[in-house]
Amino acid sequence: MAADDVRQMLQKGPLHARIIERFDDMSQQLQQAARHILEHPQEVALVSMRELARNAGVQPSTMTRLAKFLGFSGYEDFRGQHADVIRVSVEGFAARALQRNDGAANGEGLAQRMLQGLSAQVARLCEPETLMRLNIIAERLGEARRIYVLGLRSCHSVAWHFHYVMTLLGEKTVHLDSPAGTSGDALIRATSQDVLLAISIKPYSHQTLELAEAARNKGVGIVAITDSEVSPLVTIAENVVLFSTESQTFFHTLTPALAISEVLCGLLATRDRVASLDELRRADQHLLSMNTYASSIPRRKI
Numbered sequence: 372m373a374a375d376d377v378r379q380m381l382q383k384g385p386l387h388a389r390i391i392e393r394f395d396d397m398s399q400q401l402q403q404a405a406r407h408i409l410e411h412p413q414e415v416a417l418v419s420m421r422e423l424a425r426n427a428g429v430q431p432s433t434m435t436r437l438a439k440f441l442g443f444s445g446y447e448d449f450r451g452q453h454a455d456v457i458r459v460s461v462e463g464f465a466a467r468a469l470q471r472n473d474g475a476a477n478g479e480g481l482a483q484r485m486l487q488g489l490s491a492q493v494a495r496l497c498e499p500e501t502l503m504r505l506n507i508i509a510e511r512l513g514e515a516r517r518i519y520v521l522g523l524r525s526c527h528s529v530a531w532h533f534h535y536v537m538t539l540l541g542e543k544t545v546h547l548d549s550p551a552g553t554s555g556d557a558l559i560r561a562t563s564q565d566v567l568l569a570i571s572i573k574p575y576s577h578q579t580l581e582l583a584e585a586a587r588n589k590g591v592g593i594v595a596i597t598d599s600e601v602s603p604l605v606t607i608a609e610n611v612v613l614f615s616t617e618s619q620t621f622f623h624t625l626t627p628a629l630a631i632s633e634v635l636c637g638l639l640a641t642r643d644r645v646a647s648l649d650e651l652r653r654a655d656q657h658l659l660s661m662n663t664y665a666s667s668i669p670r671r672k673i
Contacts, residue, residue, distance in 0.1 A: 386452060387412070389441055394601045397440065404429045404437045406573070406601055410617075415453035420446055485619045492615045492627045496634075504612045505631070508594050509638035511610055515566035519558065519586065521547045522570035523579050529570045529596070529628045536636040539654045540647050547582060555582050563590035569608070572598040572616050572623060583607060596631055 390405050397405060407427035408415060414423050424431040438449035495501070512518055518537070522530025527548065534546040547554045561567075567586040571579045580603050587593050587607050595604035595611045605611050614627035640647040658664065 386441065386449075391600050393441065397437075400429055400433050401437050401440060402601070403427060404433050406599065408437075409599060409601060412453060415450055420450070481619060488617070488619055489624060489626045492617070492624070493630050496614065496627060496630060501612060504610065505634055506638065508610045508612060509635055509642075511592065511594060512566055512568065512635065513639055513642045515543075515592070516562070516564035517566075518544045519547055519561060519565060519567040519591065520544050521554075521567060521579055521582055523548075523576040525623065525625060526570040526572060526576070526579075526628070529625055529632050530568075532629060533568065533632040533636060536632075537639070540636075540640055540650045554578070555585060558582070558586055558589060558591070561586060561589050561591050563592070566592045566594055568594050568596070569604055570596045570628060571602065571604055572625075572628075573602070575603055580604070596628055 387409065390409055394402060394405060404424070404427045407423075411426070414426065418426070420434050421431050424434050427434075434449075435446045438446045441449065443449040443452075496505075520530045520534045520537075522528075530546065530548070534544045537544040545557050547557055549556065567583060569579060569583045583593055583595075583604060584607060593604070593608040595602070595608035596614065597604045597611060598614060598616045599605075600613065602611075612631055614631060616623040616625070616627075618624040
């Protein structure tokens with residue numbers, strides 16, 4: 372097996388395509404188990420079925436039912452598929468997995484592991500397929516009459532970042548984040564000439580999915596930044612770019628999503644450099660007139 376094939380199977384798991392193909396036919400419990408395996412395929416070979424089930428938040432019997440649903444005689448055959456891939460790896464994943472836990476209890480080296488992990492996640496965005504998707508999405512956003520931007524809860528920071536940077540370039544974006552439950556009101560005049568940029572990760576915000584579906588029903592094109600090929604947004608989006616939320620801590624990371632936001636803003640700004648520079652000069656003049664920034668601590672008035 373070629374090294375590139377091994378690397379890809381280690382990242383995605385040997386049954387990645389089969390799980391995605393059958394995902395919509397699964398029960399909710401099977402989907403929960405399958406989603407965890409898609410996100411952590413190496414765990415199938417490295418931990419017990421009970422630990423895997425516990426990590427996925429399901430009963431051990433669910434793992435057996437999932438294996439049979441995917442056409443295996445039982446869980447051990449299912450596990451064997453993953454073990455075979457780990458066995459042929461020249462990278463020694465199991466050893467690295469043990470090293471990852473070394474010192475975890477007292478936080479030793481945590482900062483280094485976190486930063487190394489974040490660097491690797493951002494670096495993976497440079498893969499040809501992701502770069503192609505980013506350029507396609509930038510073209511789609513650039514051609515739209517208006518871009519509606521949606522990201523709630525933890526994804527609010529990503530949506531707001533994209534919207535804020537784009538306001539420096541003009542008035543093309545509308546941030547769907549309004550008080551008193553009126554976020555969806557901004558879609559009143561949305562048409563098929565517009566695009567909704569939706570950002571969401573597991574657990575997916577119910578309101579995000581509702582607003583995305585409402586926008587699609589109005590003919591608005593959906594572009595998604597999300598964390599999984601089985602994210603609910605994937606089923607309704609025209610274009611999707613995926614990022615990893617895996618973290619060395621208890622919390623999801625949104626660093627790759629913010630990197631995607633910055634890249635999209637950069638690509639959109641370069642579509643018409645002259646117009647972008649004009650808008651940025653206008654923004655600079657306005658901020659200067661408002662005395663927005665300071666280079667030293669202001670003196671208190673007595």
